[in-house]
Amino acid sequence: MPPASTPPMGPLTLTRQLRFGWLTVALLCGGCQSIDYQAFGYPAQPPIERTPRLVAGLNRTADPGPSLRPRMAATSYAGSDIWGRLGQGFSLLDETGANPRILRQRDWLLGNPGFLRNASLRASPYLHFIAESLDQRGMPAELALLPIVESAYNPKASSIREAAGLWQFMAATGRDFNLRQTAFYDGRRDVVASSKAAMDYLTRLHDQFNGDWLLAMAAYNAGEGTVSRAVAVNQQRGLPADYWHLNLPRETQDYVPRLLALSMLVREPDVYGVQLNPVANAPYFTTLELTRPVDLSQLAANAGVDEAVLLGLNPAFLRKKTVDGPTHLLVPRDQARQLSASLAKLAPYGPQTSGEALAVTATPASPSVRLAP
Numbered sequence: 001m002p003p004a005s006t007p008p009m010g011p012l013t014l015t016r017q018l019r020f021g022w023l024t025v026a027l028l029c030g031g032c033q034s035i036d037y038q039a040f041g042y043p044a045q046p047p048i049e050r051t052p053r054l055v056a057g058l059n060r061t062a063d064p065g066p067s068l069r070p071r072m073a074a075t076s077y078a079g080s081d082i083w084g085r086l087g088q089g090f091s092l093l094d095e096t097g098a099n100p101r102i103l104r105q106r107d108w109l110l111g112n113p114g115f116l117r118n119a120s121l122r123a124s125p126y127l128h129f130i131a132e133s134l135d136q137r138g139m140p141a142e143l144a145l146l147p148i149v150e151s152a153y154n155p156k157a158s159s160i161r162e163a164a165g166l167w168q169f170m171a172a173t174g175r176d177f178n179l180r181q182t183a184f185y186d187g188r189r190d191v192v193a194s195s196k197a198a199m200d201y202l203t204r205l206h207d208q209f210n211g212d213w214l215l216a217m218a219a220y221n222a223g224e225g226t227v228s229r230a231v232a233v234n235q236q237r238g239l240p241a242d243y244w245h246l247n248l249p250r251e252t253q254d255y256v257p258r259l260l261a262l263s264m265l266v267r268e269p270d271v272y273g274v275q276l277n278p279v280a281n282a283p284y285f286t287t288l289e290l291t292r293p294v295d296l297s298q299l300a301a302n303a304g305v306d307e308a309v310l311l312g313l314n315p316a317f318l319r320k321k322t323v324d325g326p327t328h329l330l331v332p333r334d335q336a337r338q339l340s341a342s343l344a345k346l347a348p349y350g351p352q353t354s355g356e357a358l359a360v361t362a363t364p365a366s367p368s369v370r371l372a373p
Contacts, residue, residue: 082128082279087267089141092213093260099244105254105261110272115152116265120277122153125284125313125332126166126191132283133195140213143202145262146220149255155189155315164188165315167198177201183318185325190316192330214243214256222252285313286336287328292348294329296320303342305335 079085093102109116131144150168151157158164162171165188169179177197179187187193198220205216205224209231219227230246239245243256265274297320300307311320313330322329331339 080278080281081276082131082281083266083269083276085281086131086141086144087263087269089135090263090267092140092142093263093267096214096244096260098264099257101244101254101257102260102264105258106264109258109261109265110274116148116262116274119148119152123148124277124279126153126155127279128281128283129191129285130195133199137199137203139199139202142259142263143199143217145259145266146198146217148262149258155191155194155312165194166191167194169194169197173201180324182324184321184323186316186318187325188316189318190325191313193316193326212243217256217259218243218246218248218252221255222249226252283333285330286333288331288336288340288343290322290327290329290343294322294343294346296322296329299339299342299346302346303335303339305339309335310339 134143147153147166151166155166159168163169169188174188177200179193179197202216202220205219206213209215215227230248231241234241234245265272269276296310297307300310316325
């Protein structure tokens with residue numbers, strides 16, 4: 001599920017001194033539940049956003065940095081910020097070790113702070129849900145960073161290859177994983193449905209490639225056939241068949257290193273001078289159950305809620321009407337009561353059977369919106 005391209009930068013030379021003091025990624029939101037929706041591209045329809053091209057090349061070797069220092073075994077996280085919880089759970093880099101391909105991507109990220117800043121802001125409403133879902137499945141915490149690589153955490157993102165959503169599903173692959181696509185609803189942009197589909201797909205790939213998460217991620221980007229053939233070629237030649245030794249497309253060669261580079265920065269933001277926006281280690285959204293279609297613009301107006309907030313949590317409803325999709329809405333927890341009250345009074349959108357009653361139930365995002373294991 002490849003990102004599109006922007007011109008690559010030349011190599012950066014980072015000394016340890018610069019690494020400690022060079023970059024401050026100043027994110028604009030305040031408290032853990034404060035979200036700058038203008039940074040998401042709302043309320044106006046956002047332009048199509050495409051992830052910058054992954055930086056290729058092995059131009060130098062470098063000190064692997066402090067991220068490979070021995071760490072104590074992870075314990076239950078007691079902090080209030082989801083970034084700290086994620087970083088504590090990272091282990092893929094420890095198993096892999098830093099190499100020039102990873103360090104190259106790290107340097108690109110440090111040299112392009114706007115990319116990480118914008119992606120981090122967009123992640124705020126969705127990050128806890130995705131982290132919690134991965135944890136319930138026993139999947140690597142690093143996979144919560146995959147939507148940064150895929151879509152910069154923009155659920156409305158579309159690529160030049162017509163992949164869509166946080167996880168950048170192609171149309172056919174989306175249908176394979178039960179993501180409904182009609183003129184009114186695109187399940188690839190549904191935060192809950194597409195996250196379940198992505199985790200199902202990654203789990204299948206993990207099993208297919210004998211428990212190797214790096215190969216699973218490579219196959220998610222390039223396709224399982226491409227990776228399987230590359231593995232078979234190396235095995236026939238008596239060469240190592242791990243991710244780092246495969247002859248893969250250039251984009252896929254850089255895909256996994258970028259995710260691992262992101263994990264370096266998220267794990268030790270203070271070391272790299274990266275100031276991550278606080279995101280509460282608690283659910284941001286909840287669900288309102290519906291029995292008939294609703295006009296989202298009308299609901300937001302009647303409830304006195306920012307329309308951009310409601311649309312940002314429900315981007316799969318392409319025409320702002322809850323048609324062809326699930327019979328629930330995602331809404332901010334702290335606005336659920338007023339939305340529920342307005343929903344009960346709202347005039348119906350579209351045909352309605354005479355005497356049909358509207359049932360409205362507010363339920364917490366976790367566990368009621370929990371992804372199935």
